[in-house]
Amino acid sequence: MATRILVADDQPDVVEALRLLLKAEGFEAQPASSPAGVYRAVEGGDFDLVLMDLNYTRDTTSGREGFDLLTRLRDLDPTLPVVVMTAWGSVEGAVEAMRRGARDYIEKPWDNERLLTTLRTQVELGRALRKSQLLEQENLLLKGDGVPELIAASKAMRPVLDVIERVGPSDANVLIVGEHGTGKEVVARWMHHVSRRARAPLVAVNAGAFGEGVFESELFGHVKGAFTDAKTDRVGCFELADGGTLFLDEIANVKPQQQGKLLRVLETGEIQRVGSSKIRKVDVRVLSATNANLGEAVSRGEFREDLLYRLNTVEIPLPPLRDRREDIPLLAVHFLRASAKRYGRELEGFSDAAMDALLRHSWPGNVRELQHAVERSVLMARGSRIEAYDLGLRRREDGSILTEELTLDEAERLLIEKALERSQGNVSKAAEALGLSRSALYRRLQRHDLGG
Ligand SMILES: Nc1ncnc2c1ncn2[C@@H]1O[C@H](COP(=O)(O)OP(=O)(O)OP(=O)(O)O)[C@@H](O)[C@H]1O
Numbered sequence: 001m002a003t004r005i006l007v008a009d010d011q012p013d014v015v016e017a018l019r020l021l022l023k024a025e026g027f028e029a030q031p032a033s034s035p036a037g038v039y040r041a042v043e044g045g046d047f048d049l050v051l052m053d054l055n056y057t058r059d060t061t062s063g064r065e066g067f068d069l070l071t072r073l074r075d076l077d078p079t080l081p082v083v084v085m086t087a088w089g090s091v092e093g094a095v096e097a098m099r100r101g102a103r104d105y106i107e108k109p110w111d112n113e114r115l116l117t118t119l120r121t122q123v124e125l126g127r128a129l130r131k132s133q134l135l136e137q138e139n140l141l142l143k144g145d146g147v148p149e150l151i152a153a154s155k156a157m158r159p160v161l162d163v164i165e166r167v168g169p170s171d172a173n174v175l176i177v178g179e180h181g182t183g184k185e186v187v188a189r190w191m192h193h194v195s196r197r198a199r200a201p202l203v204a205v206n207a208g209a210f211g212e213g214v215f216e217s218e219l220f221g222h223v224k225g226a227f228t229d230a231k232t233d234r235v236g237c238f239e240l241a242d243g244g245t246l247f248l249d250e251i252a253n254v255k256p257q258q259q260g261k262l263l264r265v266l267e268t269g270e271i272q273r274v275g276s277s278k279i280r281k282v283d284v285r286v287l288s289a290t291n292a293n294l295g296e297a298v299s300r301g302e303f304r305e306d307l308l309y310r311l312n313t314v315e316i317p318l319p320p321l322r323d324r325r326e327d328i329p330l331l332a333v334h335f336l337r338a339s340a341k342r343y344g345r346e347l348e349g350f351s352d353a354a355m356d357a358l359l360r361h362s363w364p365g366n367v368r369e370l371q372h373a374v375e376r377s378v379l380m381a382r383g384s385r386i387e388a389y390d391l392g393l394r395r396r397e398d399g400s401i402l403t404e405e406l407t408l409d410e411a412e413r414l415l416i417e418k419a420l421e422r423s424q425g426n427v428s429k430a431a432e433a434l435g436l437s438r439s440a441l442y443r444r445l446q447r448h449d450l451g452g
């Protein structure tokens, strides 16, 4: 379905220029020329985004009508993204618009590329937000006794759920691949939980953590006297997991020498405790996980190809959180409930700006980072809701700052910095762009300690 954008400005030439630009990009643009027209259109139609000017003829300078419209649109549909157009340099207008729920702003005259990027981002985030609200009503969470919840409502996670369902019950060795904090261990626990081994133990071991000698002892066990420190017999992970599942985490860090030993056990299903000649049969299903690219490690000669083939009968790639933004609201609410309970705090949820900040953040630390951010915000929150500044996520993906979270003073400083950047430090030009006199800008530079 085409993306529908409502374009509102009382200058017909502006609307027409935007309409042509959007059409060329495959968007469907519907024009409106007054706040009342915008409201009616949104009431009656289905839009992915509203792009609106702040100033209308009745009252061209204060933007009052535009602000009122923003408030009313927000009441009508809080999930509808609104991007405002402001006159070049009208700092206060942009800030006030964001406070009233605009998701972003564009300065006139606009730059086509930047405008399109902004619109695309906001359409995507708006869709994610809407979808997640629908999904929240359905129950797409996997819930099991003693297994961590796996929240996966996004399209990107469908294949993961699919493999858990289809391959989980089998004895196939599964390699789970994904960045840090994407939920590899959660998936491993679910694979075990849905298998016929569910009643037997799942033994998890950080296979990459052991140095010379210790590896074999940890995995295969040892007998008393096998080496100096071996004061008693020790059962290894393979034996502990007998009849169940062994989860080998950080598999890429297993040293080459150890890889050979591991391969042999996987091929034969037989282990020998260090220092013993007795051969023991074990019935173990092996799940493994890594955040490294094992294919590349193989071509660099750091990982044995035959071992990789043993481990990855089936491979599950876990997408990074930034590729499944629809899951963010569900995960955030889930972590909020859990933390609020743990810390005995009553919280209603997230403010719109806070949710927006969560949706925009790039989450390099994936689900774990989100979990920590929410947990911290639960402790920090002063009111009954989590506000954007409680989250402490000030930067977006491109490194720019989230305007919603700034105080007016911080916003002013930011816009001055930007103007100076654009004018390459030329104060007169920056002042002109900001609609200030040179001396007024100098005063502000001093106040903000910007070396004026
Ligand atoms: N889909 C999810 N639903 C709910 N909680 C999740 C989900 N994915 C991850 N988590 C939670 O996020 C945290 C990190 O997940 P997990 O430890 O499984 O990640 P990982 O991929 O093993 O990370 P690492 O590479 O750092 O070991 C855990 O607390 C886990 O419960």
Ligand SMILES: [Mg+2]
Pocket: 184, 185, 249
């Ligand atoms: Mg892990």
